[in-house]
Amino acid sequence: MPSIRLHNWSEIKPKFRNSVLLLGNGASIAISRGRLDYSSLLKKAIIDPKVKSVFNYFETNDFETVLRMIWQARNINQKLGITEGATGDTYESIRDALIDTIITNHPTYDEVAQHLNIFARFFSYFKIVINLNYDLLTYWARMSQKRCFPKKEFKDCFLHGNFVPNWRTWLTPNRDNCKPVLFFYPHGNLVFAIDRYNQEYKIKAEGENILSSIKNRWTRYRHIPLFVSEGISTMKLNHIRQSPYLWTIYTEVLPSLRPSLVVFGWSFRPEDHHILNAIAKSPLKRIAVSIYKGNRD
Incomplete structure (x- = not known):
């Protein structure tokens, strides 16, 4: 069996420019310890x-x-x-x-605001971000991108609240030549909901107080959230099959990831075996996995 060598991110970072980033719950916990550990809602x-x-x-x-x-x-x-x-x-x-x-x-925007520029800078290094979390950190980081990184454009492939199935078109830079970074949520996210007609859509924010907008949609309009919180892998996959958005990610996005993948904060639990199966179909040539050392450094 070949030996395994641990590297600092700075040593291997150039090899992963414009690659794919996969975020697990550890990424959210690192920002808001004790608040975003949703392993058991x-x-x-x-x-x-x-x-x-x-x-x-x-x-x-x-x-x-x-x-x-x-x-x-x-x-x-x-x-x-x-x-x-x-x-x-x-x-x-x-x-x-x-x-x-x-x-x-869930933390408020003000409680995590100091970390969002760091998050946005990290995301800007990649071309695709796969986020397994359903909290709002990446949503808020996208807002920071508009202010701090004008030459990058963070996109979630939603237009006028609706998902655009032909997601590959979003990889093309816009007329200002801003390089896109696409965000996908294989397990859904708080900003996505299902209305009474079973239509999936993205909730429109009321300024930075998106939490109030989400609560309003769930209570006043009786819409249900589009995210998979827990459950065994087979159960999660059953949910994914019922969602056009999630199914597109599972059958098209994950199997096509290339050329390299960076995994940050993901524990590879059996509950996420379906994600591994989908990624295994991709033509990836190189994978880097972050290691948690028991501290926040």
């Missing part, structure tokens, strides 16, 4: 034991799975003229618990 949520039994029934910790199942059941009941009661109440309880848990644990 259900444990942080305050939910009635009877409602929690629904999670046990579906054998999942994933909020999106349970919300989608109950949502579908409620719609079927309405179509059949069945009087709504426990189904609607359970949906509201779970949705509210998810909202409260995320809003309570």
Whole structure:
């Protein structure tokens, strides 16, 4: 077996210019320790034991799975003229618990603002960023890019709130010759939602207070979030298949990554085995993986 040598990022950085960056939860934890560790949302949520039994029934910790199942059941009941009661109440309880848990644990813009320029500078080195997190750090970092890195253009392939399936066209520099950096979210993100017609869209921010906009969409408009929070790999893949946006990333973006990949803050857990399977189909020639040494340096 060949020996493995550890390098400082500065030593190998030139070899990975214009390559692909994959962000795991460790990247978010490094910015906001204790606030963005979403490895177990259900444990942080305050939910009635009877409602929690629904999670046990579906054998999942994933909020999106349970919300989608109950949502579908409620719609079927309405179509059949069945009087709504426990189904609607359970949906509201779970949705509210998810909202409260995320809003309570997610840092505000002001709390992470000092780190965003550093994030944006790091992202600008790559041509594609694959973000497995569903927090708002990359969203806010994109705002910093507009102010601090005018020769780069961070794009998420959404236009007027809708995903553009022909994502490769976004790799072309614009008329100002700004080099694009594309962002993709294989497990969704807080800024994405599903409306009552089952259409996916990107939530429009109200200034820098995007958290309020997200909460408003979930509560006032009763839209559900588009992200996979937890669950085994096969369950996550089932969710991905149900989403045109996530499925495009899984079947087109991940298998086409090239020429090199940098992995930062990802633990390669069995729960993300489907991501590895998709990346394994790509023509990557070189991979660099960050190592956590137990400190923040």
